[in-house]
Amino acid sequence: MDYKFKYIDLFSGIGGFRFAMDSVGGECVFSSEINEYCKNVYLKNFGDYPNGDITKIDENIIPDFDILCAGFPCQPFSICGKKLGFEDTRGTLFFDICRIIKTKKPRVVLLENVKHLIHHNNGSTFRTIINSLNGLGYNVSFKILNSKDFGVAQSRERIIIVATLNSTFDFDDVKTTSPVHIKDILDKDGNFEFLSKEEYTIIDKQYIKIQPTGLIFCGYRNKGTWKKGVRPNTEYLSRVHRQPNRIYSINGIHPTIPSQETSGRYWIYSPEEDTVRKLTLNECYKLMGFPENFVKDENKARAYLQCGNAVVIPMVKEIAKSIIRQQFDKHNYEKIRPVANNRQLVCNF
Ligand SMILES: C[S@@+](CC[C@H](N)C(=O)[O-])C[C@H]1O[C@@H](n2cnc3c(N)ncnc32)[C@H](O)[C@@H]1O
Structure with missing residues (x-):
């Protein structure tokens, strides 16, 4: 396989990001997930057993990579210092993302979370995230996207954050698709x-x-x-x-x-x-864009939970394609987005 870029899969769950990034030429060089059941499902589907608790992982052992992917759990930040930057993220899982970014300096950081993240903790959680990424030298773009615009028959809104070391990521380049309906994905029999x-x-x-x-x-x-x-x-x-x-x-x-x-x-x-x-459970997985041959957890209750926690694969795939066009495809990159130094998103909430 001719890989176009290397990436890491943090808070990997059952591998929603992995399917999307692999399908556009990504090579996964590291993954981390704390839940043993998710890790087993991941192993069955990708042949890799993810590393465990990210808080216990020394960032220096992670191989070099181009894109950091993470759909991280949303936690409140301490706002004691009121600086609302990297220093204030300690004690949260976002701090672990930041310390990896600080050491490894990937070209792109791709984060996914619930739409509510913007209002979490009266907006201070989101402000801290943006300011921390800016403080680490990244330009930050973000947008709420809905999976229904990516050929999936589910309305699921998620905040997507793309932080880049070079030019700012332009969400207008992400291609949407005409809608499909529930009837288009139904199982024929069962x-x-x-x-x-x-x-x-x-x-x-x-x-x-x-x-x-x-x-x-x-x-x-x-x-x-x-x-x-x-x-x-x-x-x-x-x-x-x-x-x-x-x-x-x-x-x-x-x-x-x-x-x-x-x-x-x-x-x-x-x-x-x-x-x-x-x-059916199978149809739920189809509404998240998982392939037909995906091996689910044998326990139905866990399989439902894991499905509802995942990212919608076709949506991440389109974002990834756009990242490649804008950040990795040399020709397009220089043509469409000239490198701008110090072009950072200033977050005025
Ligand atoms: C929102 S889910 C991400 C799901 C994933 N994007 C997918 O497509 O399946 C967040 C994941 O973070 C994992 N997690 C929580 N704390 C963690 C930690 N300290 N280290 C590693 N993973 C953790 C949870 O077990 C959960 O699977």
């Missing part, structure tokens, strides 16, 4: 779990609307429906139904697969067949 007609209500056609995100909320499970305090004939309003009881049409896209879910209570409606069934 042991499907259908609901009987008494177990759900499909709301009146006149009230069904395609939401701006592309979701089509079309009904709810009768079980646990919150009726108290609801005005008569307004049961169709989605807000009265708790998320696990909502049913979405396969002609739309799916809501975010959450990270805490262990039983995958996602219900889908086929208007053509007039049936409601549970989305």
Whole structure:
């Protein structure tokens, strides 16, 4: 294989970044993950057993690499010093990312996190992240991207941060794709779990609307429906139904697969067949862009958790392609983005 760049996979989980980066010519030279179950799944799929707890790893033993990838857990920073920079990250996992950057000086840092990171701890967490990366000599760009714009039938918004040593990363270069729908990824056969007609209500056609995100909320499970305090004939309003009881049409896209879910209570409606069934575990993985031959954890509850914690592979793949175009492809790089010294994103919150 002719590799284009080397990268490291921190907080690797079950390898969402690994699939994306490998597919665009990346060579993974180091990975780290603390959870033994995730490490085993990673081993089965990539033949590598990740290193453990990042806080215990000496950055000097990490081989040289071009891109640092990390979908790190979000933790509050101490703001005692109020400098909100590298010094204030100590005691957090982001500090471990920073100390690796400081020593290894990769050309690119690619970070992924929940959208809420921007508001976490009243914005100080995000300010600290940006200021720390600036302080380490990096230009920082960030944008909230939604997986639905990358050929995946799931609405999942994530903050993506790209820090670069050379010119600033331009998110306008990241290519989006026309949307696909739940029906496009459904398994053809399997042991499907259908609901009987008494177990759900499909709301009146006149009230069904395609939401701006592309979701089509079309009904709810009768079980646990919150009726108290609801005005008569307004049961169709989605807000009265708790998320696990909502049913979405396969002609739309799916809501975010959450990270805490262990039983995958996602219900889908086929208007053509007039049936409601549970989305299979396999279909959940397809909504994250995992390949059909991906080897999942043999424990279903863990497999659901690992799925909801992963990155959406096609989205990371498009970001990675753009990073290569802008930062590694010499011709394009010089043509499109002249090197600008000291061009840093100033974060005025
Ligand atoms: C949001 S998940 C990342 C998932 C990954 N991007 C994927 O596609 O599967 C964060 C991961 O960080 C791991 N983690 C938490 N603390 C860690 C530590 N101290 N060292 C290494 N990994 C850690 C968790 O076990 C979890 O799998």
